[in-house]
Amino acid sequence: MTSNPTHVGVIGGGRMGAGVAQVFAGLGASVTLAESADRDAARARIDEGLARAHERDKLGGADPALIGDRIVVVDAVEALPGGLDLVVEAVPEDAACKLAVLSAAEKMVDDTTVLASNTSSLSIGELGAALNDPSRFIGMHFFNPVPASALVEIVRAPATAAGTVESVRDWVAALGKSAVVVNDAPGFATSRLGVCLGLEAIRMLAEGVASAADIDRAMELGYRHPMGPLRSTDLVGLDVRLAIADHLADTLGDRFAAPELLRDKVARGELGRKTGRGFYDWEDDRR
Structure with missing residues (x-):
């Protein structure tokens, strides 16, 4: 395997999948994106x-049309x-x-292709157990929006081979x-902490502690968070955050129980x- 993958597969053409396809194509890789529901919408997300x-x-001065091609x-x-290096x-x-x-x-x-999941909360070990070779399976948790985010959370299951981890480190x-x-x-680390903060911010909003803007501003200015927990929840998607909270409540207990305000909004x-x-x-900023 090389430091730079030359051919990457992406499954799912939503906001995250389109972003993953974009960044690997920007690196110079050929990318095949599989989208069963709406290929035109996936292509539009990439172009946008x-x-x-x-x-x-x-x-970096590159022609967006050439990257898209x-x-x-x-x-x-x-x-x-x-011939895919990574899916x-x-x-x-x-x-x-x-x-x-998967x-x-x-x-x-x-049989040399690395398989990765962009899941933000589901067990990599449990997903990998359904595969014939879980040693080449790993979590690659990208963040939204993928092109602008600086982090990828690599999730290693007990069966994940050390070589798989090192290859993914190089690619990131x-x-x-x-x-x-x-x-x-x-x-993992990010969703667990992020959801914990987000849920408490929603409870505070429901209790009338402060407005959404002031809760967010308190974390942005007081703790140097680049974005407050409620605005971040809007960006991630309230439905996504609710699904993660429910999963964490099932696995870690009631401290991750979703507030009724979140359920009502969803x-x-x-x-x-x-x-x-x-x-x-967000009516003036829908994408």
């Missing part, structure tokens, strides 16, 4: 992401080609869905991002920036 990066001068969008995991699964945070696409991908790729470094390596545990479809409203109004 590249256009934004170009506007902000984040492509390195990405081929196909309609099924079964269309992934041979990153970025489908919704549902264990059954992830198991299905199992299908393993049948399609070479090649992307210009920093890696933290954590052992497989509920919520039930009303107020999911954050992607729907135009969460704890803030």
